[in-house]
Amino acid sequence: MQTKLTFLGIASAVPQASEDTASFLVNGHLLFDCGWCNVLKMLEFGYDPLHVDTLFFTHCHHDHYLGLPALLFYRAMRGAKTPLRIVGPPDDLPTVADLAQKFLQCERFDGLRQDLELEPLEPGHTWESEGYEIQTIRALHPVTGVCGRLTDKRSGAVIAFSGDTSPHPDLANLARGADLLIHEASIAPTGNLDARWGHSRAEDAARIALEANVKSLRLVHAGAGHRAASLVAAQAVFPATELAAMGETLILG
Numbered sequence: 001m002q003t004k005l006t007f008l009g010i011a012s013a014v015p016q017a018s019e020d021t022a023s024f025l026v027n028g029h030l031l032f033d034c035g036w037c038n039v040l041k042m043l044e045f046g047y048d049p050l051h052v053d054t055l056f057f058t059h060c061h062h063d064h065y066l067g068l069p070a071l072l073f074y075r076a077m078r079g080a081k082t083p084l085r086i087v088g089p090p091d092d093l094p095t096v097a098d099l100a101q102k103f104l105q106c107e108r109f110d111g112l113r114q115d116l117e118l119e120p121l122e123p124g125h126t127w128e129s130e131g132y133e134i135q136t137i138r139a140l141h142p143v144t145g146v147c148g149r150l151t152d153k154r155s156g157a158v159i160a161f162s163g164d165t166s167p168h169p170d171l172a173n174l175a176r177g178a179d180l181l182i183h184e185a186s187i188a189p190t191g192n193l194d195a196r197w198g199h200s201r202a203e204d205a206a207r208i209a210l211e212a213n214v215k216s217l218r219l220v221h222a223g224a225g226h227r228a229a230s231l232v233a234a235q236a237v238f239p240a241t242e243l244a245a246m247g248e249t250l251i252l253g
Helices: 038-044 068-077 093-103 170-174 202-212 224-235
Strands: 003-009 023-026 030-032 054-056 084-088 116-120 126-128 132-138 146-152 158-161 180-184 217-220 241-243 249-252
Touching: 003 038, 003 217, 023 038, 038 068, 068 084, 068 093, 084 093, 093 116, 132 170, 146 170, 170 202, 180 202, 202 217, 202 224, 202 241, 217 224, 224 241
Parallel strands: 030 054, 054 084, 084 116, 158 180, 180 217, 217 241
Antiparallel strands: 003 023, 003 249, 023 030, 126 132, 132 146, 146 158
């Protein structure tokens, strides 16, 4: 058995037409973050949103949870029978889930409210299910968030991900030997790092990939205006780097 990963979104907080913000789907049912139009992107790329049983939030900034009300509405309108499990930061997860239901006016419109299984996850702790293990460290970001290491127990594939973070030296240890590192590159190569914003450049991602000895690196969360330059800067440090592409599917393990 192998692991199938599809990028549903690759863009920064405000995507261009036809894009979505950084998000990826593992094996058709484990969703990481939920951008502006995740439901439509799943349908566009051949996935059934009803098959998503677990949503993992790296953190709860708007561009990473904007699509949650749409996902809940789709599930309700299509008659989802099982609860959606949502894993995320303990300080923000209950608020985001509650407000998503309130936005849908679930008390007013019969049938829209759904059972959600919230699983708050403290950074530094490990989340585990029957098929997966996700080890985490705290991201260097203004709100509570995580960088993670996902192991698919069935295939043995390992996917490391940065979420949104300033350059994080501990991520290299977490990502050690991973098949894939998905790392944000919000800041242009010529841009200055500012810890108040909690973001990285492509070359920072590449240094992590090199130190961690991962097999490949995909850059996400980069603005359209500097993606080409960011790729050049990253490949100069870690040649096995590519820009993640909308709808791109990788087979790992």
